[in-house]
Amino acid sequence: xxxxxxxxxxxxxxxxxxxxxxxxxxxxxxxxxxxxxxxxxxxxxxxxxxxxxxxxxxxxxxxxxxxxxxxxxxxxxxxxxxxxxxxxxxxxxxxxxxxxxxxxxxxxxxxxxxxxxxxxxxxxxxxxx
Amino acid sequence: xxxxxxxxxxxxxxxxxxxxxxxxxxxxxxxxxxxxxxxxxxxxxxxxxxxxxxxxxxxxxxxxxxxxxxxxxxxxxxxxxxxxxxxxxxxxxxxxxxxxxxxxxxxxxxxxxxxxxxxxxxxxxxxxx
DNA sequence: ATGGATTTTGACAACCGTTTTCATTTCAGC
DNA sequence: GCTGAAATGAAAACGGTTGTCAAAATCCAT
Ligand SMILES: [Zn+2]
Ligand SMILES: [Zn+2]
Ligand SMILES: [Zn+2]
Ligand SMILES: [Zn+2]
Numbered sequence: 001x002x003x004x005x006x007x008x009x010x011x012x013x014x015x016x017x018x019x020x021x022x023x024x025x026x027x028x029x030x031x032x033x034x035x036x037x038x039x040x041x042x043x044x045x046x047x048x049x050x051x052x053x054x055x056x057x058x059x060x061x062x063x064x065x066x067x068x069x070x071x072x073x074x075x076x077x078x079x080x081x082x083x084x085x086x087x088x089x090x091x092x093x094x095x096x097x098x099x100x101x102x103x104x105x106x107x108x109x110x111x112x113x114x115x116x117x118x119x120x121x122x123x124x125x126x127x128x129x
Numbered sequence: 130x131x132x133x134x135x136x137x138x139x140x141x142x143x144x145x146x147x148x149x150x151x152x153x154x155x156x157x158x159x160x161x162x163x164x165x166x167x168x169x170x171x172x173x174x175x176x177x178x179x180x181x182x183x184x185x186x187x188x189x190x191x192x193x194x195x196x197x198x199x200x201x202x203x204x205x206x207x208x209x210x211x212x213x214x215x216x217x218x219x220x221x222x223x224x225x226x227x228x229x230x231x232x233x234x235x236x237x238x239x240x241x242x243x244x245x246x247x248x249x250x251x252x253x254x255x256x257x258x
Numbered sequence: 259a260t261g262g263a264t265t266t267t268g269a270c271a272a273c274c275g276t277t278t279t280c281a282t283t284t285c286a287g288c
Numbered sequence: 289g290c291t292g293a294a295a296t297g298a299a300a301a302c303g304g305t306t307g308t309c310a311a312a313a314t315c316c317a318t
Contacts, residue, residue, distance in 0.1 A: 004266085004267080020304085021304085021305080022303095022304080035267085035268085036267065036268035036269070037268080037269090038267075038268050038269080038270095038305095038306085038307095039266080039267060039268065041304095041305070041306075042266090042267090042306095057186050057190065060303095060304095061186065061190045061192075061275085061276085061303090061304075062303090062304065063190075063304085063305085077229055077230060077233055077235060079235065080237075086233050088229050088233075090225055090229070092221055092222075092225050093221075093222055093225055093242075096219055096221050096222055097244045100206055100217050100219070100244055101206060101244055101246045104206055104215050104217075104248075104249075105248060105249035106206060106208065106244075106246030106247060106248050106249070107246055107247050107252050108209075108246055108247045108252075109244060109245065109246040110244075110245045110246070111242065111243065111244045111245065112241065112242070112243050112245075113222075113240070113241070113242045114240065114241050115226050115229055115230055115235075115238060115239075115240045116238065116239045116240065116241075117230045117235030117236055117237055117238040117239070118235060118236050118237045119233075119234060119235050120233075120234035120235070123236050123237075132295095133295080133296080149275085150275080150276080151275075164296085164297085165296065165297035165298070166276095166297080166298090167276095167277085167278095167296075167297050167298080167299095168295080168296060168297065170275095170276065170277075171277095171295090171296090189275095190274090190275075190304080190305085191274095191275065191276095192275085192276085
């Protein structure tokens with residue numbers, strides 16, 4: 001059954017931003033979960049395949065996962081400092097991608113769109129003393 | 130000296146789409162170039178750092194490089210079958226990304242946008258006989 | 259419950275793209 | 289030519305991920 005998969009999913013849901021497999025694994029172990037790294041990888045893959053979590057690649061090639069609140073197509077605005085993530089819709093972008101694709105004779109058009117920035121609390125001046 | 134770097138850059142310029150380091154290395158060796166894989170990696174990194182080539186990550190985590198015609202900010206429409214790539218501008222997307230970021234209090238906003246599809250010649254029915 | 263087939267698990271090893279290391283080669287300036 | 293700095297590349301190390309396979313858990317018909 002899917003006890004482990006659910007545990008992984010739960011850990012992800014409790015997280016604010018995108019998390020790596022090793023990340024998730026470490027936290028689960030910290031909290032006393034009895035699970036192996038391999039299983040975490042498998043669970044995350046399965047969840048991603050089933051569309052229950054979103055995946056993206058960090059600049060250094062790590063896959064990171066997130067259990068998003070909405071199950072409809074959306075994109076992410078993520079703080080490059082703390083990882084805080086907000087789900088954003090972009091109807092204009094969806095249309096633009098479709099158009100740009102078909103304009104050049106391409107079909108079965110898909111796209112990846114991610115927005116990065118420094119969130120308000122991270123760009124606040126560091127408090128001294 | 131930039132002899133090797135130039136050679137790598139040239140190989141890239143002669144290519145239609147995005148190429149991996151190992152890809153570029155293999156082709157250069159095929160054509161008799163005396164160069165090591167390490168140097169190809171270093172050259173590609175340097176070119177990417179200098180903004181002379183664009184980089185993106187394939188789904189399986191490989192970095193691929195392309196010498197684009199324009200040196201201004203742009204995005205790519207790439208055929209997921211043959212790799213044919215066309216550079217596209219998206220003023221609307223640029224504005225949307227900025228807006229979505231500042232709306233949520235984010236600063237120093239950047240974005241990644243890639244469009245994939247099947248190009249006209251790849252979606253043409255396979256010729257039989 | 260019981261035994262056996264089936265699935266899930268996880269320690270460990272293999273994989274693969276990339277980076278580091280470091281000894282050698284190349285090059286610029288003298 | 290000589291010398292120090294920079295570039296090169298073979299080989300080893302690295303790190304995230306995937307494959308292997310035997311053990312453990314689960315299911316199911318009896
Ligand atoms: Zn932040
Ligand atoms: Zn979209
Ligand atoms: Zn094509
Ligand atoms: Zn842009």
